[in-house]
Amino acid sequence: MTEPVITARAFFERARAGQLTAVRCGSCGELAIPPRELCPACHARAWQPVPLVGEGTITSFTVIRVAPRAHAADAPYAIAVVKLQEGVSILGRIVDIPLDKVAVGLPVRFRPLGAQDQTSIGFGPLG
Amino acid sequence: MRRVAVIGVGVTKFGLHDRTSAELFADAAGDALTDAGIAASAVQALYYGNVVGGETEHQLHTGPQAASVLGIPSVPTTRFETACASSHAAFRHAVMEIGAGVSDVILVGGAERVLNVSTAESTEYFAYASDAVWEQPLGLTFPGVFALIARAHMEKYGTTEAQMAAVAVKNHRHGALNPKAQFQKQITIDQVLRSAYVADPLKLLDCCPFSDGGAAVVLASEEVARRHRKPVWVLASAAASDWMLLGDKRDLARVPATERAAAAAYRQAGLGPTDVDVVELHDCFTIAEIVATEGLGLFEPGAGGRAAETGLTSLGGEVPVNPSGGLKAKGHPIGATGAAQIAEIVTQLRGEAGPRQVDGARTGLTHTLGGNTATVLVSLFGRD
Numbered sequence: 001m002t003e004p005v006i007t008a009r010a011f012f013e014r015a016r017a018g019q020l021t022a023v024r025c026g027s028c029g030e031l032a033i034p035p036r037e038l039c040p041a042c043h044a045r046a047w048q049p050v051p052l053v054g055e056g057t058i059t060s061f062t063v064i065r066v067a068p069r070a071h072a073a074d075a076p077y078a079i080a081v082v083k084l085q086e087g088v089s090i091l092g093r094i095v096d097i098p099l100d101k102v103a104v105g106l107p108v109r110f111r112p113l114g115a116q117d118q119t120s121i122g123f124g125p126l127g
Numbered sequence: 128m129r130r131v132a133v134i135g136v137g138v139t140k141f142g143l144h145d146r147t148s149a150e151l152f153a154d155a156a157g158d159a160l161t162d163a164g165i166a167a168s169a170v171q172a173l174y175y176g177n178v179v180g181g182e183t184e185h186q187l188h189t190g191p192q193a194a195s196v197l198g199i200p201s202v203p204t205t206r207f208e209t210a211c212a213s214s215h216a217a218f219r220h221a222v223m224e225i226g227a228g229v230s231d232v233i234l235v236g237g238a239e240r241v242l243n244v245s246t247a248e249s250t251e252y253f254a255y256a257s258d259a260v261w262e263q264p265l266g267l268t269f270p271g272v273f274a275l276i277a278r279a280h281m282e283k284y285g286t287t288e289a290q291m292a293a294v295a296v297k298n299h300r301h302g303a304l305n306p307k308a309q310f311q312k313q314i315t316i317d318q319v320l321r322s323a324y325v326a327d328p329l330k331l332l333d334c335c336p337f338s339d340g341g342a343a344v345v346l347a348s349e350e351v352a353r354r355h356r357k358p359v360w361v362l363a364s365a366a367a368s369d370w371m372l373l374g375d376k377r378d379l380a381r382v383p384a385t386e387r388a389a390a391a392a393y394r395q396a397g398l399g400p401t402d403v404d405v406v407e408l409h410d411c412f413t414i415a416e417i418v419a420t421e422g423l424g425l426f427e428p429g430a431g432g433r434a435a436e437t438g439l440t441s442l443g444g445e446v447p448v449n450p451s452g453g454l455k456a457k458g459h460p461i462g463a464t465g466a467a468q469i470a471e472i473v474t475q476l477r478g479e480a481g482p483r484q485v486d487g488a489r490t491g492l493t494h495t496l497g498g499n500t501a502t503v504l505v506s507l508f509g510r511d
């Protein structure tokens with residue numbers, strides 16, 4: 001038996017409170033986000049949750065103009081891959097940055113999006 | 128492993144149809160059996176690709192349903208779902224079953240029907256191939272996935288929107304020579320560049336269409352194949368997977384699953400990229416073709432855009448890519464696509480492709496990618 005790995009539900013509970021969380025392998029030190037069962041580097045099952053600063057830079061982005069039905073009212077909106085300062089990357093919705101200012105290399109800060117039981121990952125301006 | 132051959136192929140026209148996916152498959156399968164000159168009673172299994180039948184047709188259990196509509200209800204039937212690579216995954220498993228000596232004749236195919244629902248609905252259903260917890264809630268779409276890849280490729284290698292447009296223009300030029308293609312008309316670079324953005328930097332004419340259609344191929348052991356005309360030999364069939372989440376992909380400008388599947392296929396066949404005469408690859412978006420030509424080793428990483436722009440991948444070029452018109456012009460009924468690509472390569476290697484024939488083609492390659500680049504299949508084919 002090992003300590004339970006942080007679940008997606010627990011991840012989003014922390015996210016809703018403003019805390020972005022990764023997991024670090026107790027065996028080899030690999031960092032991963034979101035959590036998964038086995039360490040992809042050494043296949044150990046010895047994760048510890050690690051709070052992240054929540055700051056990073058955009059490594060790629062797109063502006064979605066034809067959206068799925070559930071998001072049609074939001075379009076156009078930007079989605080970006082953000083490389084966090086700890087070195088791991090995650091996809092998020094860009095908010096409060098004009099679409100023509102979204103760019104590769106732009107620094108951004110994590111912010112939780114949504115309400116009640118549906119939290120998702122967002123990034124807004126750093127300043 | 129025993130040698131395996133493709134002895135028959137069938138493809139419906141792609142585009143809008145007033146038939147169910149099972150009917151479309153059965154139409155293609157009937158043609159494939161006729162083409163093979165083999166009785167339906169010889170078929171020992173059906174391996175079938177279908178992706179969004181549950182959503183667009185309220186139909187699960189699509190394998191036996193397709194077999195019933197075709198009229199061969201008693202053969203063991205399995206549906207494969209690896210997003211857009213489904214019928215290529217089905218093909219690989221059939222190759223292994225015949226190669227292992229379990230069966231001698233297997234029918235492989237797939238079909239999809241999506242034009243009976245709205246674009247907003249199909250956009251949503253295709254997005255189901257991305258992660259439902261981490262990515263779908265952000266409003267990520269299929270074009271969005273490849274737009275992120277395109278942006279990364281542009282940043283890393285200087286690939287341009289005009290180079291991507293060149294892929295669309297080339298594939299429409301090829302598609303105009305294919306009577307089964309959804310779009311049989313040529314377009315210009317200017318039309319592509321002036322079409323509306325769907326997911327920046329991808330525009331409408333960078334994207335393949337939504338399509339209905341079916342495709343099927345008949346596979347046989349060498350012993351059976353020798354009794355049929357022009358067997359086309361399966362020289363290799365390989366699969367690879369990769370992380371689902373875009374954040375987990377270390378370099379968005381490359382597709383590691385393509386590189387791994389290609390390496391495995393070349394190793395199986397004892398061939399390399401320079402041995403390939405004709406390629407059908409997964410151009411769901413123009414950037415996908417550029418990245419695939421690099422991942423398959425046809426061009427160096429970063430050189431795919433220039434290769435398309437300078438005509439190296441056109442009919443008559445150094446290595447013709449997507450003579451059928453590709454997904455872009457031929458159409459992309461996702462469950463049928465892998466089998467349809469194989470049907471095109473078989474037709475090319477038989478020398479029966481008419482005005483789109485690649486002269487003297489002896490070795491062909493098919494590449495099919497699933498969804499967010501987490502599944503890739505690569506197969507190699509040769510003739511006697």
Ligand SMILES: [Zn+2]
Pocket residue numbers: 025026027028029030039040041042043044
């Ligand atoms: Zn580890």
